[in-house]
Amino acid sequence: xxxxxxxxxxxxxxxxxxxxxxxxxxxxxxxxxxxxxxxxxxxxxxxxxxxxxxxxxxxxxxxxxxxxxxxxxxxxxxxxxxxxxxxxxxxxxxxxxxxxxxxxxxxxxxxxx
Amino acid sequence: xxxxxxxxxxxxxxxxxxxxxxxxxxxxxxxxxxxxxxxxxxxxxxxxxxxxxxxxxxxxxxxxxxxxxxxxxxxxxxxxxxxxxxxxxxxxxxxxxxxxxxxxxxxxxxxx
Numbered sequence: 001x002x003x004x005x006x007x008x009x010x011x012x013x014x015x016x017x018x019x020x021x022x023x024x025x026x027x028x029x030x031x032x033x034x035x036x037x038x039x040x041x042x043x044x045x046x047x048x049x050x051x052x053x054x055x056x057x058x059x060x061x062x063x064x065x066x067x068x069x070x071x072x073x074x075x076x077x078x079x080x081x082x083x084x085x086x087x088x089x090x091x092x093x094x095x096x097x098x099x100x101x102x103x104x105x106x107x108x109x110x111x112x113x
Numbered sequence: 114x115x116x117x118x119x120x121x122x123x124x125x126x127x128x129x130x131x132x133x134x135x136x137x138x139x140x141x142x143x144x145x146x147x148x149x150x151x152x153x154x155x156x157x158x159x160x161x162x163x164x165x166x167x168x169x170x171x172x173x174x175x176x177x178x179x180x181x182x183x184x185x186x187x188x189x190x191x192x193x194x195x196x197x198x199x200x201x202x203x204x205x206x207x208x209x210x211x212x213x214x215x216x217x218x219x220x221x222x223x224x225x
Contacts, residue, residue, distance in 0.1 A: 032210065034213055034214075036213075036216075041219070041221070042218055042219065043119075043203055043205075043216035043217050043218045043219050044156075044203065044205075044214075044216040045216070046213040046214075046215070049213055090155075090156070094210065096210065100158070100161070101146075101158075101207075101214065103148075103155065103156045104155070105154070105155040106154065106155055106156075
């Protein structure tokens with residue numbers, strides 16, 4: 001069975017500092033990996049995805065993520081955090097050939113001015 | 114913004130009432146999903162559909178039911194609402210395998 005782990009319930013970072021939100025996964029075969037962001041009282045918005053190819057994926061709002069097959073990780077990163085980045089972030093995985101997406105438990109990112 | 118809409122955005126209703134949460138998408142996506150999310154917490158898949166007349170229960174047991182009579186419409190119904198149904202309900206749609214899902218704004222349901 002597929003699974004996604006986001007080991008940190010909350011990440012605090014100072015504005016202007018680099019940020020990392022961690023995600024590891026367990027799936028058979030080649031995964032499709034996604035990051036979504038959720039602002040208060042809103043649905044989820046797509047940030048970026050890894051399907052195949054370059055391990056470094058660039059997405060919306062200056063975010064990027066690195067796919068590491070040996071460590072089964074897909075950490076979300078941004079070089080310089082903004083206060084407006086404060087939100088809930090979800091990692092998700094879909095095994096190739098399967099339809100259902102599994103979401104992680106979410107990580108609350110707090111960027112401190 | 115994605116073309117997927119949920120109504121109502123907020124609903125407060127008494128115990129025992131029947132309610133239907135609406136979800137519509139104009140993107141022609143074949144796959145649609147309902148998730149339940151408690152505030153600031155993880156998403157639980159409660160129903161999904163891979164096309165018209167196809168519905169399946171998700172990972173989290175739910176007393177709700179769904180129907181998919183038209184591609185664009187995926188309503189969720191609670192026959193008799195209870196306070197334990199208080200939650201946020203998110204609808205999503207997608208097409209293909211490597212394509213991301215698009216989410217509606219959500220319906221925040223409170224049963225009193």
